[in-house]
Amino acid sequence: MKKVLFSTLILFIFMSCTTNNKNGFKEAKAPIAEKKEHLRIIHGDTVNDEYYWMYDFFGKGPDSTLVVDYLKAENAYLDTVMGGTAGFQEALFNEMKGRIKETDESVPTFKNGYYYYTRTEEGKQYYKYCRKKGSLEASEEILLDVDKMAEGHSYYAVGGISISEDNKLMAYGVDEVSRRQYTIYFKNLETGEVYKETIPNTSGGATWAADNKTVFYTSKNPVTLLSEKIKRHTLGTDASSDVTVYEEKDKSNYIGVGKTKNRKYIFIQSQATLSSETFFIEADKPESAFKSFQPRMKDVLYDIIPLADRFLILTNKDAKNFRVMECSLDKTSVDNWKEYIPHRADVLLESVDEFKDFIVLEERKEGLVKLCVRSLKDGKEHYIDFGEPTYMAYTASNPEYESNIVRYGYTSMTTPSSTFDYNMDTHEKTLMKEREVVGGYNKEDYRTERLYATAKDGTKVPISLVYKKTTKKDSKTPLLLYGYGSYGASMDASFSSNRLSLLDRGFIYAIAHIRGGQEMGRQWYEDGKLMKKINTFTDFIDCGEFLVKENYTGKEHLYAQGGSAGGLLIGAVINMNPGLWHGVIADVPFVDVVNTMLDESIPLTTNEFDEWGNPKDKDAYFYMKSYSPYENVEKKDYPNILVTTGLHDSQVQYFEPAKWVAKLRDMKTDNNVLLLKTNMEFGHGGASGRFDYLKDIALDYAFLFTLEGIDR
Structure with a gap:
């Protein structure tokens, strides 16, 4: 691609371009951006991109400051044109805020001996991340007080919270800019100390190995923000010495790392729109080399669902709407896959959530999600009934592999977001919480x-x-x-x-x-x-x-x-x-x-x-x-x-x-x-x-x- 750029002296000017107040907006002069010739020549096609200079703030070019001035001018113009609605906007803000229950608490999720939940307080913008050991009657531990952490920041996001297997350490990511570039921090949950060691420029999440000292994380390219590498970090060492355990060479792929629900494996997944590949190790062998479950295949996507005695594979191989295959724990290549749930032309199979004795299939038929519970003992299936013509349903957080309870979310255009616990043995469902609309x-x-x-x-x-x-x-x-x-x-x-x-x-x-x-x-x-x-x-x-x-x-x-x-x-x-x-x-x-x-x-x-x-x-x-x-x-x-x-x-x-x-x-x-x-x-x-x-x-x-x- 050949580019030619000619600059002009004036970046933008205000001209007599006024709004028409027939719709109730105030009249004002609109900022008119100056044009600069910038030729894009490719495939024999020449295009003059006259506003290409607006790239300069991102590209750190010579017009960077003037780009910001232009954006501020547009903001000022909007404020003037919409000025007559300022009071109405404030009333609408208060009206919508007034429907939110300010002092609230999420439905606790049980994992590895603890109940985890978030709670919010009146007037506070963020939340507190908490847990209780063994019982909801136990004393509360506040693991992160994000309200306090966010003080002095115009933007503050916490993501990727993960707890070590021994429940003593926590890793979490923080983004203070809103570019999804997170720095990972570590906290000792016994002493409350946040360690000085950090890992910058990550996707935010850290996956603990079984040894409670090794984590795997996704490292980003600082310019393109591509998720390029999976690295291994040992607690107590400098991040600059972290080992790259996987590097993605195909720039069209996203990569990530995580632990399986049964906590036996650590998976690296590389996926583009049309194909994917999974690599894995055993979680108690963090220094072992990751091996490919099945090398990527053209136009084939696959996800792995580990069970106690086999792997299930959700894939679109020879199945437009996906099907489920199975293979043994030691022979995972595609020639060892056998069909477990066949392809259906009228049903899209979106995901599989695994438990010790059941799997829950998230299916989509005629535009609506259906949740199918299938016994791993006898293969019998049944569907959870929702009872409305149009709605949204999904499996929620279900971190416990041994459980016979599947938690799912449900909402419709008239039903507030609701959380249910469904007993897969008795078919009984319990409403755990429906989001309250205050007022x-x-x-x-x-x-x-x-x-x-x-x-x-x-x-x-x-x-x-x-x-x-x-x-x-x-x-x-x-x-x-x-x-x-x-x-x-x-x-x-x-x-x-x-x-x-x-x-x-x-x-x-x-x-x-x-x-x-x-x-x-x-x-x-x-x-x-x-x-x-x-x-x-x-x-x-x-x-x-x-x-x-x-x-x-x-x-x-x-x-x-x-x-x-x-x-x-x-x-x-x-x-x-x-x-x-x-x-x-x-x-x-x-x-x-x-x-x-x-x-x-x-x-x-x-x-x-x-x-x-x-x-x-x-x-x-x-x-x-x-x-x-x-x-x-x-x-x-x-x-x-x-x-x-x-x-x-x-x-x-x-x-x-x-x-x-x-x-x-x-x-x-x-x-x-x-x-x-x-x-x-x-x-x-x-x-x-x-x-x-x-x-x-x-x-x-x-x-x-x-x-x-x-x-x-």
Whole structure:
């Protein structure tokens, strides 16, 4: 790729570009970014990327400070345009915060002789990580007081907490920047001492060997943030001397390390979108060499489930929707695999949770998750009944291999998140906790539906929606349509107490289960990736048009929202059909697809080739260029748009949405609002505190309510 760059003197200027206050927004002059010629030449195609200079803060280039100035100018513009909603945003924040039980406690999880749980206190942003030995009546040990640890930090995240086999030591990771680069710390749980030795630049988790002094962890490339190496650390030694036990040579693979539930093995897993490989050692032999369970095979994924007497293998080898194989403990290569649970064309087998006498299969059929309990003694199966038409269910934390209780989570668009314990012998289920909605909530006041839109190629696309029963469905009813459609991630119908602020003001909320997810099976995913990616966008448009046709809403009141890869979705659909939407929200949007996928120094780029394609390939380049939102901005009317990003985002760098907004502002021919909010302190996931993120949601809702003329 050949690049030529010509600089200009002025980075950005303020011009007489004013918002139209017809929708209740305040008028203000928008910052117009200066253009700089930057030629991208590849495959005989020349593109002038006039806003490429916005890369400089990330790339530590000469315009780094001026990039920050531009982002601050956009923030100031947003604050002015949305200034009339400041009080409303504060009220919405307090309203949503008021539904959260501030003094609360998680359902305790039993592991290796202790009950572990977190608890929160009124007014505190974070939590305390605690345990009790042997009984819930025992005295409490506070292992980590994250409220205290986070003092003085604008962002603070703890992850990867792990306890040694003898229950005396704890490892945990801390990220203070929001780029998912964690430093691992060690704490003596008998003395309370946090050791001075640390391990920087990791994924956060540490896996203890059986000797209580050796840990394995994932080391990251400091620039690309790729998980490149698995290292072994011995407590009491300097991290600089840690031994690399595995190094991934394929930059399209993610790697990680963990211990099996029966605590007999330590696994290293290397996985890309299309293939995977597992390496293992016995946990009581930490200095032994990791060996491959089965060398990676083209287009074959596999996960290992260790039982007492054999291994089970969840794989898509010769099985589009996955099946379960089995092999002995000493002969693990593929030629020794025998079928245990066959492939089913109408059922996607998503995961297997193992216990001494049972396995629990997480299956997906017709877009809904089903939990199947199978006895290892006689092979008999039964399903756990949920009793609602659209919902979300999943196996929760089940760390004890010897248990006959499986814990699972359940929620629907009208049922708050609930935790159940299910006795696999007696088939009895016990509700351990349903998340309380403070101030009162009656699920009978709301209705949920499951609809199917017909895509242009005849495919039936599911839509889940919820609304208050008093809401009238017609062309004047506001409706927010949410979508994602990437990586095979299924967007299940779940509850949100924050969403009540929309529903109680007359909105319908809908989820489009579009291709690119995995709701309807593995083929659903494969039909929305690589050279079929456009199906994701046309599905979403078809869902929007269906909801208008069926009189759930009208174009003047239809809104769309998506984040990250879902932000790519939003950017694509407003290029393809801008007149369908009155307003859209694109959160941390992946909108500069071609340029990002050409730059292998950007975090995650090489990991994503199997999802989007490698633009160094001519066909892949021109295909992704055909839908990339940034590449396809045109001189035409666009809907009202709110875009959010984070300066320290490690998943989608800030310059993607910044460049996109600058180009939209230059090209669009309408008087609708276009707003960019850059969080100057956080990254991809937003604020780390349990309340601060509500301010972002309050902004989103205020944007929608202003467009609808709702001010309280």
